[in-house]
Amino acid sequence: MTFDIYTILYIIAIIAEAMTAALLAGKLEMDLVGVFLLGWVTALGGGSIRDVLLNHYPLSWVRHPSYSLITGFAALATIIVARHMHKLRKLFLFLDAIGLVVFTVIGCQVALVGHLSVICVVISGMITGCMGGVLRDILCNDIPLLFRSELYGTVSVSTAVVFLFCSHLVENKNIELIIAMVFGITFRLLSIRYNWTLPRFSYRS
């Protein structure tokens, strides 16, 4: 069983997503099953929606049952480490940024392998990167963050565009990945650090 760099990054990403979801579950005082499930849906939901929309079966967690265990344990482990979490806040933001970017790039690749159009590649990247968080927010009865603030969606779209651009220029798959990841993570962390936001559309009827 060999791991390529994509698999390693993917596993880091699902762990990070499951942990952030578990923290949110803790804020809402969910029980253990709730923590487990919210972590699972957040980590694996975006990729599942993409695969269902693109008819890309079997889904990753069906092919690799260990992914379900990994996300579940990551969510439950969060309960234990939660009290030390504030010390790890920066590590966490960094892991979350890796999650967003890795998911986006993987989503693009699935669409590229399926020979989809450029627009669908970007959409596939964005769905994979962002939809897990959208499902999490819907289940927590909140307007998804994606629709309200931070540059979450913008980072995902622009990472997808950078990755797509590189994949036409560069032969080496790892170099594409590294450029897109460095770009995306830097963009995400800068947007958090400096509170970058997009203009809002305010309409009163």
Place this chain on the structure above:
Amino acid sequence: MTFDIYTILYIIAIIAEAMTAALLAGKLEMDLVGVFLLGWVTALGGGSIRDVLLNHYPLSWVRHPSYSLITGFAALATIIVARHMHKLRKLFLFLDAIGLVVFTVIGCQVALVGHLSVICVVISGMITGCMGGVLRDILCNDIPLLFRSELYGTVSVSTAVVFLFCSHLVENKNIELIIAMVFGITFRLLSIRYNWTLPRFSYRS
């Protein structure tokens, strides 16, 4: 590239749905990505759910990437025209009615082509007509309008029944379409004009 009447009506419908969604996004003060995405989900979500449930791949926006661009631009254009929107309110209600009816009829046709049962044809029409709006309301953290008021669902179901009925009586596809559309749009506009509602079920435990 030739356009049949269905394609033209479909494009009008997705533009109308994206624009109404964008106005709602404006009321919630979403940012530009939020406006874009809410428009996209509202316009293309109902058909996507139908296609996923009926195993009808590839989805329309995968086959026609331009649809994603059209809905996205319609949503963003709404920001510019929003200040003149109250003057266009009637045009808008009319476009929205077209959207509901066209989506419903297209949903019925997809099921008819797949030789599904009469009940599934009606359900397919209703899912296509209404689910985009349901997704929009869920993402805006609201109980979907469909479940609460107006005759949205009723118009969709009865349009589906009329269309199905005509498709057994009439040979000419365009005549079916015209009858169902005139019926559905008239029903919808009258129900708005005269505040028609269905009886409510009120239960206290």
Place this chain on the structure above:
Amino acid sequence: MTFDIYTILYIIAIIAEAMTAALLAGKLEMDLVGVFLLGWVTALGGGSIRDVLLNHYPLSWVRHPSYSLITGFAALATIIVARHMHKLRKLFLFLDAIGLVVFTVIGCQVALVGHLSVICVVISGMITGCMGGVLRDILCNDIPLLFRSELYGTVSVSTAVVFLFCSHLVENKNIELIIAMVFGITFRLLSIRYNWTLPRFSYRS
């Protein structure tokens, strides 16, 4: 047309789920279409999500259009019997427990027939058992019960594990079913009777 025991239990389960959903619709004062649709989604939504995720087409309500009629009529019939409902509360909790357990077992079987891994069998059971209720709660703009309280999810998971265990030990399919059902329904009813809950995870940032 012969009915096996699974079909009979399944029909009882969708009726029970549609009726509990209709009562919730009544609390929110939905109109008749809302009652019908919420019943339909709650009863058939969990199985639909499972089938879409596992690429198991056609969906049950496409194959058996009568299921849609049954759930719809059960939901509407609830309006008539609602005033006598408090007398039937215990029957109702019992039917609801049957629904949860039957759906879970059917979900496991679909995955077993598809030769999925043990983990996916349990997940498939849980999705089938619980997701209808999650959709219902999302459409009613509530944090799903599954994530908050009662042992709904726990009962579903443990029923799935018991069923899976029995299916390795016992040859006779009906005996598997009976053991899993007796276990699940007893667990569910006891958890309601004695207010069993799981520990909660409370986190404040």
